[in-house]
Amino acid sequence: DAGITQSPRHKVTETGTPVTLRCHQTENHRYMYWYRQDPGHGLRLIHYSYGVKDTDKGEVSDGYSVSRSKTEDFLLTLESATSSQTSVYFCAISEIRRQGDYGYTFGSGTRLTVV
């Protein structure tokens, strides 16, 4: 178990408001990722982090910012929420599973609705 917790699990917010989603991990993983999942699009990478204060953009980063001030927390902020950002957001970490093998593990997701 990679010990990933996402909060909140569900959120409804109004258009134009800022929203912050939190991903918390307990096992000191270096790499963390934020994805969104929408019907017909699969999972798309928003931002990722490869260490404290080290972040970079993914393929759908517009309208999102991230911060990682400590190893265990990776925050995703919607600066001014829009209806197009209604989605399910997943946090992920990459971890070594067995010798020479590794994988990505996902949190349980946050369902965000922007009205």
Place this chain on the structure above:
Amino acid sequence: EDKVVQSPLSLVVHEGDTVTLNCSYEVTNFRSLLWYKQEKKAPTFLFMLTSSGIEKKSGRLSSILDKKELFSILNITATQTGDSAIYLCAVEALITGANSKLTFGKGITLSVRP
């Protein structure tokens, strides 16, 4: 731009059938290909493939990668209703140094009827 295409997009079978799910890709700096199963919540890891021609198996599921033709297949034999899910294929690409990222296909929705 990295690209992952899964086919078919949806599939309905009966219990006991064998299914083959396809994933083709175009990616720069390929590192691995991963398969996930997604039911109602988060995707759960099935396989990671890095080498061509080496089959990975887990119970009734198996997968193989062809790095020359740039595709992978996921086979499920003797399907059960519990296999009903979305199956996601993702390709990992190196960015810089040890940094990598996943690009996902749109997923294949498998429905297994009793």
